[in-house]
Amino acid sequence: MKKAIFAIAAAAMLCSCGARSTAENTGAEQVADSTEVSTVFFIRDITPENLVKIYEALGRKAEGNNVAVKLSTGESNKSNHLDTALIRPLVQGLNATIIECNTAYAGNRNTTDAHRKAAEEHGFTKIAKVDIMDAEGDTILPLTGGKHLAYDIVGKSYPDYDFTVVLSHFKGHAMGGFGGALKNISIGIGSAAGKTYIHSAGKTQCVDSVWSNIAEQDDFLESMAEAAKAVIDHAGDKILYINVANRLSVDCDCDGNPAAPKMGDIGILASLDPVALDRASVDMVFNSTDPGKDDLIERINSRHGTHILDYGEQLGIGSQKYKIVELK
Secondary structure, X not given: OOOOOEEEOHHHHHHOOOOOOOHHHOHHHHHHHOOOOEEEEEEOOOOHHHHHHXXXXXXXXXXXXXXXXXXXXXXXOOOOOOOHHHHHHHHHHOOOEXXXXXXXXXOOOOOHHHHHHHXXXXXXXXXXXXXXXXXXXEEXXXXXXXXXXXXXXXXXXXXXXXXXXXXEEOEEEOOOEEEOHHHHHHOOOEXXXXXXXXXXXXXXXXXXXXXXXXXXXXXXXXXXXXXXHHHHHHHOOOEEEEEEEOOEOOOOOOOOOOOOOOEOOOEEXXXXXXXXXXXXXXXXXXXXXXXXXXXXXXXXXXXXXXXXHHHHHHHOOOOOOEEEEEOO
């Protein structure tokens, strides 16, 4: 499974310095367009048992000596990160390590010590080992076909894992419009330098200069898709994706003081195709009858959020055409 990678010292790394309409967001229309359709499993009730059930429905077993569960540990106790009571049976059943990387902004998770403290305060260290993957530096994953990034910069220990379960809290995001599987494996697996590299669309890896080098919006979204491609190419078939669509704030779990959710929970979705999974998750927001959806739709549209799906499909990392298989 492991592909060639090139180690880089952290010091050298850090110092090298319209969205669619509601009607267009329907999976039914997309399925009708082509016979090449990805499967997205869906279950309405968000429970620990159903999280395990939807994982098992994917039919791809997380095997190996080192299984990783990639999730967000959350910026603060106010953040809407996934509840440890919800994820405990899945994580412990896989004997998995929770993996994260440090942030590129000042906050509660921008250093390894602070990040470990946040993970402990939020209960993650009580249910599994937590690996802050860039604690000892970075490494590069090769990237082919990118127009912004030459490679992807991830936490140094990421290639040590045999299988990755991408367990994402689907919600809004201040910069990306929404956060799901693609954001979780691009920004999420990126080291602090890697996050900077993505946010600047390849202009800099120096964390101190990230905010003076922020990319144009579409370039940022495309850079996220390119970084996701590097992870997907590295992992091969040793990766799967689950989105938990609950506590649907317009703000990300990286926000320590997020807006309160106005929309009700949707459910759990899972797929072997991250583009189809995020497309289906977005569609369920757009096509919901919940009147509280308007703020989240505005957040997605105002950031041109679905462009990451268009570009990801163009890069060949997944399809926006899907069918829903609902589990009971």
